[in-house]
Amino acid sequence: METDVGVSTSEEANGSAAKKKPTVVFVLGGPGSGKGTQCAYIVEHFGFTHFSAGDLLRGEIDSGSENGLMIKSMMNEGKIVPSEVTVKLLQKAMEESGNEKFLIDGFPRNDENRAAFAAVTGIEPAFVLFFDCPEEEMERRILNRNQGRDDDNIETIRKRFKVFLQSSLPVVQYYESIGKVHKIDAARPVEEVFESVKAVFTSINEKVKPHGRVQQKSTLLKLQLKWKMSFLRNGVCKGY
Ligand code: ADP
Ligand code: C5P
Ligand code: MG
Numbered sequence: 001m002e003t004d005v006g007v008s009t010s011e012e013a014n015g016s017a018a019k020k021k022p023t024v025v026f027v028l029g030g031p032g033s034g035k036g037t038q039c040a041y042i043v044e045h046f047g048f049t050h051f052s053a054g055d056l057l058r059g060e061i062d063s064g065s066e067n068g069l070m071i072k073s074m075m076n077e078g079k080i081v082p083s084e085v086t087v088k089l090l091q092k093a094m095e096e097s098g099n100e101k102f103l104i105d106g107f108p109r110n111d112e113n114r115a116a117f118a119a120v121t122g123i124e125p126a127f128v129l130f131f132d133c134p135e136e137e138m139e140r141r142i143l144n145r146n147q148g149r150d151d152d153n154i155e156t157i158r159k160r161f162k163v164f165l166q167s168s169l170p171v172v173q174y175y176e177s178i179g180k181v182h183k184i185d186a187a188r189p190v191e192e193v194f195e196s197v198k199a200v201f202t203s204i205n206e207k208v209k210p211h212g213r214v215q216q217k218s219t220l221l222k223l224q225l226k227w228k229m230s231f232l233r234n235g236v237c238k239g240y
Contacts, residue, residue, distance in 0.1 A: 020100055022100045022101065022123060028106075029131030032138035032157075033138055034131055036055075042197060045198065049102050050105060051103070057075065059089075061075075075151050078163050080110050080112075087113070087121070090107065090121075104125075110171060111167075111170065127204070128175040133186040143157075184200075
């Protein structure tokens, strides 16, 4: 099933035509909190395209690009790659996707990421999903992940947790201060976490639905109720 989530529009420079601006949802949370897992479900249910900043950086290493070695050594230290590199990869991926609704997972990881994305793309997120999970649970999950990642070892995991606390949580706090964060308890089983995620996307859908459509539905329900009452009053439904 695919459900729609609204797309904002903005006037083009000449003011003649309305140009669609992509809808972006940032998906944040500590390493191993379940961002990638939940994004796969959101894609299936709500028609978003998912980009993981970490996956794009790993792709860059595998492609043998000139930045590959620098990215690899930073990732192995759990450090945050310069924003210029990551924002370029995200921008290219969005432009080539053909979609207008994006989940951007594991980004922004620090304030520099956040500011660079806004400056380069001109896009602010519609909202931010934050997966809240205790460190011990995230550590357990990463050590069981088995995806052959060089940085999924206990030494690098500890460094990544430190960077998360020092650089990434303040970004979540910033978005919280402007009322854009939907915090999810991510320590529960996958299906339970997704129930909460689904509720967020469904309620956003309801809010962005054209007013007329919502009104039409409630008017129809009221009419049906009126007919039923009138049948009952006139005894038409006798015997049922
Ligand atoms: P992230 O993208 O945030 O680093 P992942 O989605 O890769 O996290 O999840 C990390 C590991 O934990 C994966 O092996 C995944 O299958 C598992 N996992 C994800 N969500 C849950 C959950 N709610 N409960 C238990 N294990 C989970
Ligand atoms: O999100 P994920 O766990 O896949 O990220 C793995 C690594 O990729 C991070 O620890 C970091 O080194 C790098 N990364 C980054 N900037 C981002 C996202 C990930 O440098 N915005
Ligand atoms: Mg991930």
